[in-house]
Amino acid sequence: MGSVDIPSKQSAAVREGTGESAKAPVKQIDVRMPGAGEILIKVNWTGLCASDKSLIHDEWKDFGVAMQDATKGIAGHEGAGVVVAVGEGAESRWKVRSTGTDEVHCTAQKNSGFSAEGTFQEYLVADARYSSKIPDGVKDEEAGPIMCGGVTAYVACKRSSVKPGQWIVLPGAGGGLGHFAVQYARAMGMRVIAIDGGDAKRDLCKKLGAEVFIDYTATSDIAAEVMKVTGAGAHGVLVTAATKQAYDMAPGLLRPNGTVVVVGLPKDPSVVAGAPPIMMALRRLNFVGSVVGSLKDVEEALDFTARGLVHPILSKGKLTELDDFMEKMSKGQLPGRAVLQVAA
Structure with a gap:
């Protein structure tokens, strides 16, 4: 030693x-x-x-x-x-x-x-x-955020149950958690619809691998736009935005059997993740929570960076x-x- x-x-x-x-x-x-x-x-x-x-x-x-x-x-x-x-x-x-x-x-x-x-x-x-x-090839300034925000996004993508070639929607895609989610989802073979506001966020999300970008500041009906792109709705929605609007919108973006992953944590205790029972039952929707990850998840998340696939x-x-x-x-x-x- x-x-x-x-x-x-x-x-x-x-x-x-x-x-x-x-x-x-x-x-x-x-x-x-x-x-x-x-x-x-x-x-x-x-x-x-x-x-x-x-x-x-x-x-x-x-x-x-x-x-x-x-x-x-x-x-x-x-x-x-x-x-x-x-x-x-x-x-x-x-x-x-x-x-x-x-x-x-x-x-x-x-x-x-x-x-x-x-x-x-x-x-x-x-x-x-x-x-x-920390594996070789990963800088300390990259590793810190990956061991929290990165592994949070990575595990949330896994918990979405979205398979390669299927659609995932990411409200807040240009943010601290969202920009990780875009990269991990893309690296895992998912088709990414990024939702955020402004040209700068559009450029960032497209650069990171989003197939479609929806600007919420310029789109009157986001659900209709998602249906237009996907045909029947997304297979998963990963909510990193800690807002009531994002959680209210999420279930309406899903196809039957789709999954909302709860990640963003609003400080307002009145914000609830879910949908009307009849909507959840008839469309068999799933709502799952996700928070950080295990040591094994951290190892896997860091490996994406070591292989050059994800960078904060x-x-x-x-x-x-x-x-x-x-x-x-x-x-x-x-x-x-x-x-x-x-x-x-």
């Missing part, structure tokens, strides 16, 4: 305040060394996910979801970097060199940035069993710009996925 000089102090973005006015300025905090079964990761890049903003700004408090004390005010869950220390019992899997974090429905799970310290810091202690090795569109900044990036995210001013450089 190699040796690395590890400082006693590090920079971390630590939440101050609550609600919409909360900030996360960078401060100096102690570096914690790994215990048994843990590794210490020097975080080179971290993604900024919409869920990070939601937790820092208490947007999900009506659902009883909030940052827990164990986070010490440090959010973030899309970190990638190098392993610089290995705790007792983790030596067989890890050497001092590689990186990232997450399993899905363990009742005792700890989630980075929600119930454990997050990736908005230079040195992160992580459970060695649930950290993912990145808006890059530094950890010190976290508050500015959250404000831009709220205003829809960040193309693709946001990533922040942590370690110099």
